[in-house]
Amino acid sequence: MENTQVLYRIFTRLVTALGVLNGLSLKKAKDLAAKQFKGHLYEDDIRVIIDNIDIDEHEDIEELFDETILICDELGASRDYVALVKVIENVSSAISEGHDPEEYKYTNALVDRFKKDIHIINKKIPLPPLFNMVMESRSLIEWSSIYALYPFIPKRIKGNGRPVLLVPPYLGDDFSTSFVRKYLKSLGFTTYKWQLGFNMVKSHYIPRLEEKLADIYEQHQEKVSIVGWSGGGIFAKIMANRHPDQIEQIITIGSPVWGVMDMKTPVYGVLEFFRGKSLKERNERFLAELEPIPQIPVTCIYTKTDGLIPWKHCMEAATLRKDIKNIEVFGSHSGMGANVSVLLVTANMLMANIQGKKIRDVGSNIERYLYPNFWKKARRVFNARRALAQVTKH
CATH class of the missing domain: 1.10.3680 (TerB-like)
Known part of the structure; x- marks a missing residue:
């Protein structure tokens, strides 16, 4: 505060x-x-x-x-x-x-x-800085290195068959979420693909997603968690607003979860499609459903070095309720699907929210070194100690 x-x-x-x-x-x-x-x-x-x-x-x-x-x-x-x-x-x-x-x-x-x-x-949130856009090339390293890093990611959590539906990013398909799904599955969660091809963030996906959600809910006889990356998080939030009785929680990964109608992003300038109309013009009513905050646990994972989406749009109102969390990680937007921190936060928050615990109670001490918040606190402690040492010296 x-x-x-x-x-x-x-x-x-x-x-x-x-x-x-x-x-x-x-x-x-x-x-x-x-x-x-x-x-x-x-x-x-x-x-x-x-x-x-x-x-x-x-x-x-x-x-x-x-x-x-x-x-x-x-x-x-x-x-x-x-x-x-x-x-x-x-x-x-x-x-x-x-x-x-x-x-x-x-x-x-x-x-x-x-x-x-x-x-x-x-409405005054600016475009991501040019440096961040250029640094999106890091995603090539992130996607290449995950193959070497994956075997060393901790696997302590027990998913106990809990159902999780994963929704890919804008212009991505189920391959985009393959590492997140693979990791959650290795922990014992039952994971589900979205199976609707490339995600073009169109409102006509919603009826089919609603059917899929209902089928998973009926099959497990328990609420479903939804994990959405980038544009996939848009669907996760809309589904949570429409069907809170069927959804346990949502986790968004680098997703614009509010203010999309006023959002400034290079994505719209480069990737306009379908009769020359932008995403916002075609889906105004659909995107308006993003503004309400779901009455279920919400976790938003974001990176301040995002080169495609202004990071402030990727954070929900964490002060409003104690079951709304914003967690910062290091990395690019395009590489979040292969980011070790993202995999860990996703799994830890799924379990923490299910068990009604705090994330630190399900994660390990070594994992904290992966998150910017740890280094910010460490820097504040270091500065405080240095100031105290200077005062004591004089």
Whole structure:
């Protein structure tokens, strides 16, 4: 929370002031605001922040609004802002419930302005840097080296026959997911191909995927996990939104899971097809189904050196619920199907979510060296120790 603490400090003051503006006492406004963060990733920290609010600021609500939007803009686009939108919408609804909507014109207008401003901020995600695009050539090394590395990948997890459906990337077929399937199968999962040829990310695949999901569900008499790479993750999320009763969880690998209609990517410029219309123009309604967040566990694997998809589009709102995870790995977009870290995260999260555990409880200590998050923490510890040593020295 350290990077966004300033945002939550000003945002909680904004929603508290909104409550006071509409007739609540400061205490009741704080209680209402705190209630909306139940289940939030930083729930405990935010409650402390709200408890420390001791001033009625409803007369300064416009200044609080502007400062909140300014901080969001300075922090940059983020899927996590959906949690803020949800909170301010819920506060507004709780205040106005059972009353004449005309009495709450200002409050409703403020919420609408907030949503629009956040949408504008989230449209500012740029194309992947040119360096990342050039470095996509790494995928040749990743796909070549996996043959040598595969025998050494740990195989401790027991899948116990759990069903997993794998969906290939845009322009890929079942060969694209062969190593992920092979690894999961070696752990005891029952894996299923999508068997629909090359994935062109068209909406007409959905009925056949729904039939396949229903068949697997009926055969196993238990919920199915879906793993989708890149464009395959689009289908995984749409299926999860449509059939949460049949799906255990979804894991997306370098997949754009939100904001696709505004996404900037070289893929669209190079690979337009079918009567000259782009993917977005042909599938507007289909892609709109990506925006809702499934009410099941979601894991998004992404790489900040992705050369094809802006990595921020590959992360779900992890602050919204504790069963939503974003896990960064090293590698290229095109090589994620042959990336050792991806294979490990996929297997570990499948089991962690099934067992209701954290990923560290199913993975090994040695695996942590494969993930950027480990090195970021190690760097922070090193810098802290170096600073302490310098202070002690003087």
